[in-house]
Amino acid sequence: MAKRVLLHTCCAPCLLYPYEVLSREGFEVVCFWYNPNIFPYEEKMRRYEALRDYCASQGIELHARLSVPDDFYRAIFTYTHLPGRCSRCWYLRLLVTSQWVERLNCSAFTTTLLVSRYQDPAEINRLGMEVSSSQGVEYLPYDFRDGFQWAHDRAKELGLYMQKWCGCIYSFNARQRALLRRRKKRxxxxxRV
Ligand code: SF4
Structure with a gap:
């Protein structure tokens, strides 16, 4: 029987490549949605619904823990700046995923965050191993970034919703500032803008 791995999933586009790799390696992949970092609520639901619909269309098992943002703000505490903020954000999502591994009859966990060129796989894997030791659950370290472009192109082909900022209010604000700078430059x- 294939080993069931719980794949923390941040969004539908980021699921594509890790799902391919893990399935090819013989794992039965179970997706887990837990992303209290995403701001605003409408954006969180948009990403979740895109993932839910994609999983349903592909017959992929998906479990969701829909959360309020409090978890995120408690986790980052006063670390609103980089890189401390992101490490705490990743840690929280890995920790909660690890706590669902046994409940969902899985025996290990990993995350789709490892496919993004905008995240830090070395740090995410370090945190995954830390969570693994504290929770006594196996973590599978990967670096899926070689599939980033493929996943991006495939997501476009499939018409999947693609977000414009990482997730939290700070990344949302950073994007607004960048748009404003671009507008002023033009x-x-x-x-004419
Ligand atoms: S930028 Fe992304 S990884 Fe960093 S805290 Fe915000 S949502 Fe989390």
């Missing part, structure tokens, strides 16, 4: 170059 204006200064005489482009």
């Amino acid at each position: 204006k200064s170059e005489g482009v």
